[in-house]
Amino acid sequence: MLIAKRTSVLRSRYTVTDNGRQVAAWEGAVWRSGGDLTVAGGSFQVRSNMWGNTFSMLDKAGGVVAAADRVGRKQWTVTAGGLTYEFRRASMWSQAQDLYAGGTKVGSVHKLSFWGNDVAVDLPGVPLPVQVFVLGVIVSMWQAQSAAAASSGGG
Template sequence: MLLAKRTSVWRARYEVSQDGHRVARWDGSLWRGGGDLEVAGQTFHVRGNAWGSRFSMLDKAGGVVAAADRVGRKRWTVTAGGTTYEFQRASVWSQAQDLYAGGRQVGSVRKVSFWGSDVAVDLPGVPLPVQIFVLGVIVTMWQAQAAAAGGGGGG
């Protein structure tokens, strides 16, 4: 299991560790959906569409390594290396996202505590760079949902 600790109050910047050792970094973009991730010395760029419903993870040459579709819906997918990973919101009252395979839950991404911003990533069988991509997509989705909830009428 991975533990992502937020390291910045102002930005969606996370240090990701496994068994106490840093394995990756997610640095969310302040002005647009997506950000950059670093895994094993490699940097990938994550870009989202204007609606925040589709994201792509790009390598240094601009090639698509992974793609997320229907983000923000009850069910959404990530495709990488010829494999499609199916995610589903855990419940209408929860921000947690569960990974499904063969119709059963096999993993999850969820906040460690209700009040905190640290995130537990438990996605067995998913390659590490794709796990960090999923983390970045989910954190970006949570930020967009929080902004929408706080951006009421005011008239």
């Protein structure tokens, strides 16, 4: 299981560790969804459309390594390496996202505590760069949802 610890209060920066050893880093973009990630010495850009419901993970040459579609919906997918990973929101009251294979829950991404921003990424069988991409997509989705809730709460 990967643990993503937020390293900045003002920015969406996470250090990703596996058994206490840093394996990746995520830095969210400031004014849009997406960001940059570093995994196993490789650098990737994560970009979204203007609605934040599709994301692409691009290598240095601009080639698509992974893509997420229907982000923010109850069910959404990530495609990478010829495989499609199906995610579902764990429940109406939770921000957790579960990974399904053949109708069976096989993994999840969830906050470690209600008040904190640290995230547990448990996606067995999913390549490490794709796991970090999923983390970035989910963190971006959570931030967009939080911003939408904050902007609609005033009166």
